[in-house]
Amino acid sequence: MLEDKFWHNYIDGQWVAGSAPPINVINPATGECLCQQAMANARDVDSAVIAAKKAHASGQLTNMRPVERARIVQAMGQYIAEHTEEIATVLTLEQGKPLWESRIEVSGCARFFEYYGNLAESLEGQSIPLGHDYMDFTILEPYGVTAHIIPWNFPFEMAARSIAPALATGNTCVVKTPELTPLSSAWLARAAEAAGLPGGVLNLICGHGTEAGNALCEHPDVNMIVFTGSVNTGMSVARAAANTVTPVILELGGKSAAIVHSDADLEAFETDLRYGIFFNAGQICSAMSRVIIHESLYEPFIEKAVKLARSISVRPGIEQQEDGPSMGAMVCEAQRDKAVAMVEKAILQGAKIATGGKALNIPGAYMEPTIIVDVRPGMEIAQEEVFGPVLTVMSFRHEAEAIELANSTQFGLVGGVFTRDLGCATRAARAVRCGQFFVNEWFAGGVETPFGGVGKSGYGREKGREALLNYVQTKNIAIRMSGITG
Ligand code: NAD
Numbered sequence: 212m213l214e215d216k217f218w219h220n221y222i223d224g225q226w227v228a229g230s231a232p233p234i235n236v237i238n239p240a241t242g243e244c245l246c247q248q249a250m251a252n253a254r255d256v257d258s259a260v261i262a263a264k265k266a267h268a269s270g271q272l273t274n275m276r277p278v279e280r281a282r283i284v285q286a287m288g289q290y291i292a293e294h295t296e297e298i299a300t301v302l303t304l305e306q307g308k309p310l311w312e313s314r315i316e317v318s319g320c321a322r323f324f325e326y327y328g329n330l331a332e333s334l335e336g337q338s339i340p341l342g343h344d345y346m347d348f349t350i351l352e353p354y355g356v357t358a359h360i361i362p363w364n365f366p367f368e369m370a371a372r373s374i375a376p377a378l379a380t381g382n383t384c385v386v387k388t389p390e391l392t393p394l395s396s397a398w399l400a401r402a403a404e405a406a407g408l409p410g411g412v413l414n415l416i417c418g419h420g421t422e423a424g425n426a427l428c429e430h431p432d433v434n435m436i437v438f439t440g441s442v443n444t445g446m447s448v449a450r451a452a453a454n455t456v457t458p459v460i461l462e463l464g465g466k467s468a469a470i471v472h473s474d475a476d477l478e479a480f481e482t483d484l485r486y487g488i489f490f491n492a493g494q495i496c497s498a499m500s501r502v503i504i505h506e507s508l509y510e511p512f513i514e515k516a517v518k519l520a521r522s523i524s525v526r527p528g529i530e531q532q533e534d535g536p537s538m539g540a541m542v543c544e545a546q547r548d549k550a551v552a553m554v555e556k557a558i559l560q561g562a563k564i565a566t567g568g569k570a571l572n573i574p575g576a577y578m579e580p581t582i583i584v585d586v587r588p589g590m591e592i593a594q595e596e597v598f599g600p601v602l603t604v605m606s607f608r609h610e611a612e613a614i615e616l617a618n619s620t621q622f623g624l625v626g627g628v629f630t631r632d633l634g635c636a637t638r639a640a641r642a643v644r645c646g647q648f649f650v651n652e653w654f655a656g657g658v659e660t661p662f663g664g665v666g667k668s669g670y671g672r673e674k675g676r677e678a679l680l681n682y683v684q685t686k687n688i689a690i691r692m693s694g695i696t697g
Pocket of ligand 1: 364387389418419421423425426428440442444462463464495497596598624663
């Protein structure tokens, strides 16, 4: 279905083959090979970092007035928005998600360039009074070469989330795209070319995590790393970065809970449930993977949730043009099998399946939308991220019990509460350990709102104005006036 049968990496403004053997990119909806992708090894990583270092040292980005950088960043977003249909099609083919979801991802990506382009002019240092004989002020300097390691679940949008603020603040970028979904990121390089970004400023390389990813994190000329992915890989990235004293932002997994109180609007909550756990077939770090519901609503909720799950049509994403109760394939069969195995283990540990739980008996990486009940807090299914369309449901009697259950995992990415009682909502907002909290709408927020985790969900924040500061360091300049002549 793709005309181009070999997809290149992009280093120093050139489309290049890789020094590692290419891989086949598989369409998870059918199991068929879409094309081959060039793969980088440590030598290619070195070339990309050298190009980025040279581009940074040239001053082409840093010497510009911020408004000029802002215009380039915004033009990248405009290019992406203008190419939504072709990007969304490729994203669906490589990742499995419905076409309507891919369009949302592409517009989310464009929005990051728009938002950080808007903010590029707004960063300022400050003047610090030190008495008559001194003039003191701070400037905010970009780090230089930033490394961006990207997961497969939202490959296009996650890359934009960190590239846009990095470029807006005058950094250069080396992006390690995910092995399973490397194709859509080619449009980031095309956007850079179309917007007039100088060669070497944005480099995109696909490669195996343990080879290219690790080489990038260990590279002595990388000045800052943004990693989005699993906890174990995040720990290994942080260890590699420690050896060169390179700052890292870790955006890791989650096992996030929605607390639903007895006064919640169950009808409205159905929408949160649908998007919270079945969007992108549940392969979302901030998925609503646990519902903790007041015992008085437990039975009617299960009935509604099962009805909803069974109404979701699971079929190739490319056939799914319009938003609706639908789900595509998971990213690959291995990811699907891992999710099914976690469900089977939960059953052995005493949980029950209210609906779903199995792989679909057709070609492609499909799994039934799944609801699991009779879950106890210590079970693996209540503790570990499934990263699939699997919801676990637990009940509570008292508010304190709900908070304790919500906080009973090592993760802390997002959380939510559903209630009409403002006191109850604010108590939960304060008590639940997480970086982002929703009241009465799962995923409430946007590009403008800071996002990130506590505990094993990572550290540092992306999105929002706060994230701009990830990409700059403060330098203080103190001038002794009496030494100045003239
Ligand atoms: P992963 O950790 O397997 O891979 C992520 C990236 O790291 C890939 O590009 C991979 O090639 C690379 N990598 C692997 N080993 C490496 C190494 N030793 N050194 C450097 N890079 C290496 O994660 P995944 O399976 O692609 O993504 C799913 C995970 O990502 C889930 O846990 C999900 O919750 C998390 N995630 C988090 C966020 C967030 O913002 N917090 C967003 C999306 C996904």
